[in-house]
Structure formats: structure tokens, C-alpha cells
Amino acid sequence: MNTMLMPLFTAPTIEFSALAPILIVFGAACIGVLVDAIMIGRLRGWRDEVQMGLVIGSTLGAFAYVVWNARKGVKGPLAMGSIMLDGPTYVAWGALLVFGLLAIMVFRETKVNGGVTAFASSAATVPGSAEEVEADRYRLQQTEIFPLALFSIVGMMVFASANDLLTLFVGLEVFSLPLYLMCGMARRRRLVSQEASLKYFLLGALSSAFFLFGVALVYAYAGSFKLGDIATKMASPTYGSGLLYTGLILLASGLLFKVGVVPFHNWTPDVYMGAPTPVTGFMAICTKLAAVLATLRVFYVALGAERWSWQPVFATLAVATMVLGAVAGLTQRDVKRMLAYSSIAHAGFLLTAVVGANQTDLGRTPSSVASILFYMIAYGFATIGAFALVTMVRNEAGEDNSFAAWSGLAKKSPWVAGIMTVFLLSFAGIPLTAGFIGKWTVFASAWRGGYGWLVVVAVLASLVAAYFYLRLIGVMFAGEPAAKSYVGEASGWTWVPVAIGAAATIMLGILPDAVLSMVSSLGAFLR
């Protein structure tokens, strides 16, 4: 009966149903970790099947839950306001789950690789050591790549929906740490792969540190981690804005590192090239999607009132990113490296819409957020398909990504060359592919936000970028067939993502209305 004592601790309320998509994937990942430990002896052969079952089951289940919740119209802050469930969150979760699933399917491919996956059988062994040889000989394939990918998806889902800076940081680390590991797990050229992993880790850790410092400064300014509180505080500041601006710059550098924006792009080509190709496909789209969403949320929700100070900075970064990505892409002679520079250029195109911060006609025409979501969906299908196809062009030593190996591919396999052409045309933004509608929407957002000149720069950068995509098409169709490379026979684990990617790329190019209307109606952040 002691009414004097206030409770020291309020139990947090957790909306389990609304958070179920994250929890399902998280649960599946936890079970997946145990698989390698439990399934030994005769069960060993079934590890892959169990892991894939967990991946497919959890992502599809979570996706169904996302759709279910979205149709019920569940919205609002969750878990004591640390997660915000709103339109962009729904789209981002759905897209992350679909793209995650498609990308992980390619992880499972063994046929193209002579009966083994693209990952080191025992990633913990030293390259070239006796242990590695033994693991290879007895085919002691570990399957930790699958739960790692699922953990990464969990982190991305949190990152894309985090409503306070601390949750944002937790999400960032949860999705980054598995990625660092996954990058170093290539079966072939392990040293290159581990080098990529280390580079990614060191630079990523540095950017995380920046980010955290930015969080601390913004907290010092606003006295809260919550994005909404920061926005309120900016209306009636206690301190000068120096603290805010410094914090803002540091936050931005952490976020833009993950997006791959100049000048934080340097890791991209090396990591894309060194990482196992299926992992590259996974992070090329999923990381970018989550990071762009987080950037948008921080800058639109928390710092929307400071728009006039960050818009010019972002415009400059967008120009630098587009131009550098497009121009540096011109000189590449390696397909994966070219796609890495292409991803930098695309980050620049995305930024144009971020700069526009267009909110007119919310819900009826695509806002900046909606156009970015559509762009990511369009880009995602093409990216996953393209990287899956990259795994199929091989020589005796394994995958061969040089342009020389891709020369005359159309004669060896018209289907691989033809579908790759669809993806490249989509990247280049040629009409009747999803990429064109995506480009149109982000550029339109930039223009409506008052940045017409940025659109002109962007179309010129698109032209430069188009050149290197078209050059690869020329290499495939007009080049003499390369003598040493061949197109590997792949199983459904590769072909299904490729087919879905190609079908979606064409569908979204011809009949984008359903998806575009959906993202338009879901294209507003809750505050």
C-alpha cells in the first residue's frame, strides 16, 4: 500500500504482433546458428536444406505478416517509440525480405560451382593451411552464411525503421558485422576476399565511430535520442547550432558511408570485387536500401526544419557521386568492378531525390520518399539478377569477371546475354524497363523540389553511365567469343532469382502503376 514509492522502472511495452516480421527472421537466424552445432554425423548432409527451409520460411512468413499488418493499417511508434511503423517502413521491410530471399537463394547454388557453394567450406581456417585442405577434401561445408545473412536482414529492418538514434546505431551494427564476415568467406581467391573484408571492416568501424560521435553531439544539443524530439528541439534551441551542425555532419558521414556516396565511397569497388559474388548481390541492394531509408528518416523527420542548410550540401554530394561513379566506371574492365561504380552512380541519382525533399501532393503523386522507394525496388530486381548472372560466367579456376571472358557471350548462351542486357538497359534507364520509371520518378522529385539544374546534371551523368553499360552489351553481342571462358550450368537456385528479376524489371517498366501508386500512398514518414 505504499503509494509514495514511484516505480523505479516501467516495464517496456512491446507490440509483438506489429514487430513480428523482425522477430520471425531473428528467431530463424538464432535457430540457424544451432544447425551447424546440432546436425552432425549423418544429419550433416541435410544442413543446407534445413538452413534454406529456415530462410524461405522466415522471410516469406515475415513478408506475409508485413502485408497483413499493412492491410490492417497498423501504424505508429513501436517498442517505446524506438521503431516507427509507417508507410516507408512497410515498403522497406517488404522489399528487404523479398530481395533478401532472392539473394540468399543464390547462396545455395552448388551446381555451377562443381557441387560446392561459393563459400569457404570452413571460413575459420587459414587460407592454404592443412585444415583448409582437409575441410575441402571431406566437404565439411559450414552453413553459417545463412544465419549471418538473416541477422543482417534483421539489422537492416531495424535500421530502416529506427525512430531514435540509438536504435539506429544498434541496427547499423547488427547488419554490418555479419556483412563484414560474409565478405571474407569466398571459397576461391580467399586472400582477396579476406582483404576486402578487412577493408570493409576497418572503414566501416571508422564510419560507425563517426556516427556514434554524431549521435552524442546531437544528443547533447537536443537532450533526446528520439527523432521527433530533435525536430521539436530545433524549434526552440537551448544551445547554439554549432553543436547541431557538427553532429549532423558526423551523422551524415556514417549514413552516407553505407549508401556509398562520394567521398565515402572508396570501399565499394574493392569490397564488391573481393566479396563472394552472391554476397555482393545481397549487399548491393539490401545495404543500400536500408541505409537510404535511414538517411531519409534522419534528415526528413529529425532535421527537416534545417532543410535549407543540408540541401545544398547534399546537392554537391549528389553531383560528385554521379560524376565520379559514371566517369570512373568508364575505365573498368571487370564486370563486378563496373557494377560497383554503377552502384556509386546510382547512389548519386538517388541523392537527387533526397535533395529535392519533395512533399507536394503527398499520397497522390510520388513524393521524394516514394520515388526513392520505387527506384530501390526497380534497382533491386536488376541488381540481384545481374549479380546472379555474373556467377555463371566462368573459366577453369572459377568465376571470370573480366570483359575478355564476357566477350561474345551471346553466341555461347543467348539467354544469359539477353537477360543481362535487360538488366543493363534497366541500369542505364532505357524505357520499357523498370530503371527508366525509377529514374523518371527520382528526377521528377528533384525538379519539383526546386532542383531543376540537378536534373540536367543527372541526365548528363546518366549518359556517361549509359556508355559503360552499353559497352558491356557490345562486348557480349559483337565481340569474338572468348576461348577460355564458358557459361556454367546453374540450378534453379540461380535461375529463379534471375527469372524473377527479369520479369519484374520488364513488368515494372511497362505497367508500373500498381507499385507506383502503392509507394505513392505509403510515401510519408510518421513523426
Add this chain to the structure above:
Amino acid sequence: MTFPWLTILGLLPIAGGLALFLPVKGAGRWLGMFFALLTALLGFTVAGVYSASGAAALDVKASWITSIGTYWALGADGMGLAMVLMTVVLTPLVLLAEWKLPLEGGKWSPEAFVALVLILEGLSIFVFTANDVLLFYLFFEATLVPMYFLIVGFGGARRSYAALKFLLFSLAGGLIMLASVIGLYAVSAKSGAPSYLISDLAKLDFNNDLGRLLMIGFLIAFVIKAPMVPVHTWLPDAAEHSTPGTATMLVGILDKIGTFGMIKFCLGIFPDASRWVAPVMLVLALISILYGALGAIGSRNLMRLVAYTSVSHFGFMVLGIYAFTTQSISGTVFYMLNHGFSTAALFLVVGYLIKRSGTADIAAFGGVQKYVPVFSGVFLLAWLSALGLPGLSSFVSEFMVLAGTFAREPWYAAIAAVGVILSAVYSLRAYRAVMTGPVSDTAASEFRGRDLNLLEKAVMVPILGVLLFLGFYPQPAVKLVEPTATAAMQRLAVADPAPVVEGVK
């Protein structure tokens, strides 16, 4: 809801082209020809509907991407219908002319050639009938892809270079136009509900700096497409390194999008900005006329020569557009139609030369007419059409353009007339160098007893027939295209100058 004539007309060849990717061993060319002829038949049916119940009977409008105000809107005015008819007639003839080529070239399969030509035909029909700016843009860019593969898959030695050059020039124009297309959306959205319909956009006020900038974006794309000096350099390369059939599709049909777009979009949406830019365009047109003609005179390769004559002819068309008289604009549209057939005749007949001798080098020929009299007659007729001989339809349209221009800009017309003289020089020079003079080794060894065969005659007779028929009886064609010119003049709010020369009516 009217019957979707134009939708079906465009989809039919595309469906036919896609069907050829199915395993249809051996029957591919026949199946392709069937689809091309069916499309031609449907095309004339559409023309019948147009003349019987008017343009409104062809209009189709359905919402396509609602959130950005884009419609599946097709319709045909006189100019659009003329271009569609030209396309559906030329396509089967191109297929017929290249009946054996893919087998001889040994590059890609004949099915692929036929399929790409058919897909290109369908996309072109949509380009010429789109009444929505984004829809037009979509197909405008989409035509580049099959054309690229036609050059890459079946072209000559440097096909890869030529195809890439073609694609990059076109994309450069296209992407600049994209900026303008997006700008139109922003203006349209600001004024209320966004809409890309030309009829809605025409209501907006573009008489300001933004309007001029947007118009320039469109114009750059069309100037590259047409092509005009100084952005014409892709055309001779593309023509030289592609097959004659591909070159016909490219110059005869696709390049028309340039002048077509100037009339439909630049004049239609931005009348004020078009008046503002006219002096520059007139000068550019004159430069194209003269430079193209001189380029033709200096060419050593027959395919390049024909390509340069087109640069000159496109100069005449642009001159007609920006002279802003009813007569000159209808002359231009009629010119577009004639040029399609005239260029087809040139490219295809040059193709027959190349097929026999294996070279397009003018110096290799000489005295060919001794062995192949019918061939040389057809060759002569094709060149006479290029120089605009009275009795051939090109004369009528060239005269209309010059007479119309003279009424407003006598000096420009006078300079353009020099281009007419130069056209006689390059045409007759080509005929003389190839057909007359001492018999060259090539002529003696390759042409003896190889006059035009039945297949080749079957291609040339309809083309030359059209040129002759419209030359003596241009009335139906002029009547078809005149409403377009009248409408453009109304949009421009420019009155015709008092007539000095009575047109050929």
C-alpha cells in the same frame, strides 16, 4: 470507347516479332512476312477508317500510370497517318529486299533480323501515334534497342563502333529531352493535376524562359535524330556499316521522328518558343542542306553518299517547318513521306550493287550498265527521285517547301535552291561513276548476266510506283497532310504571307 485500331496496329508486328523467338525452324521469314503484310493490310484499313469517320474514330485514351498523369493515348492526325502508312508499306519491302541476306552474311539467324525489324515497326507506329508526351518518349527511346541490335548483328566490319556511336548520339538527345519531359511534368503538376496529354499541355503557358529551355531540350533530341549538321556524324557511319535494309529502316523511318517531333511537340506545345528559335533553325537548315550535299559529292562510299543526301534532304524539311507557312509545312510533311520511299529506293538499289560486287566503293564500279540495263534504269530512277525530277513525287514536295519558304524568306529559299543544284551534281555523278564510263574489272566479272532478278524487281516496283504515282497525282497525299500544317499554323498564330507563288494543287 472507340475500337482500339492503333493499339492493335502497333501490337501486331511486336507480337509477330516476339513469336519469332519461339522455335519456328525455317518458317521464320515466311511467318515474319505474313505479320508484316497483315500489318500493312490493317494499316490501310485504319486509313480507311480515318477517311470515312475522321480522326476521332482512331483516338484511344486510357489511364496508364495514374499517379504521374500518363495516359495510353494514341491518335493520328494527317502527318501521323502518313508516317504510319509509310512504315507499314516499307517494312514488308525491307524484309523482301533482305530475304536472303542473313543466310549470306552468316552472322545472326534470319529469324532474328525479321523479328527485330518487326519489333522496330511496331515501336515506330506507337511513336508516330502517341498523344502523350511520356508515352512518346518511352517508344522514342525503345526504338533504339532493336536498331542497335540490327546494326550490331548484321552490319559490316566496324558495326560495333557504328552501332555504339548511333546509340550514344541518340541517347544524348534522348536524355536531354528527358530533363525537358520531367520539367513539363513539374509545370503541369504545379498547375493542378499532372497530365502528359499533349492536348492538356498545350493549354499551359510556356511563353517564358522556362518554356524556351524546355523546348530546347526537345529540339536538341530532334535535331540529333533528324539529323542536322553539326550532329549528323553518326548517320554516315551507321549507314555505311549496316545492311541496306537496316539503313532503310533507320533513315527512311526512324529519322523522321526528328522532323515529326519538331512539328508535333516543339510547334504544338511551345509555339512561342518555336517562333523565338526559328531564325537559328533556318540557318542550321541551310547549313545542313549545303553541307550534306557537299558531303555527298565528296563521298567515296555509296552508302555514305546516300546518308549524306539524307542530311541535305532533312535540311529542306527543317527549312520548311521553320519557314512557318501552310505550304512549306505541308510540303515538309509530304517530303517526309516521299523521302522514306526515295531513300529506300537508293539504299536498296545500292544494296543490290553491294550484293553483286561485295563493295560499296564508288571507284570499283564503272560501265555497269552494259551488263545490266534494267538495273541501271532503276538505279537512275532512284537518283532522279533524289534530285527531285518533275514527275517524281520528291519534286512536288521540294517545290512546295521552296515556294512556301520563298513567300516568307526569299533569301533563304534562294540559298536553299543552290542545294537543289548540288543534288543534281551528286546524283548524276553517282550514276555516271557507277553505270557509265569504261568498264571496270568488278563490273566485268561480277555483273555479267546478273540483272535484277524477280525478287529484286518485286521490291523496287512498288517503291518506284509510289514515287511516280504521287509525282503525277499528289492530291491525296497533300490533302492528307494539309490539316497538320493548318493546325500547326494556328498554334503558332502566324498568318501566311500574301501568296507570291501559287502552289501545286
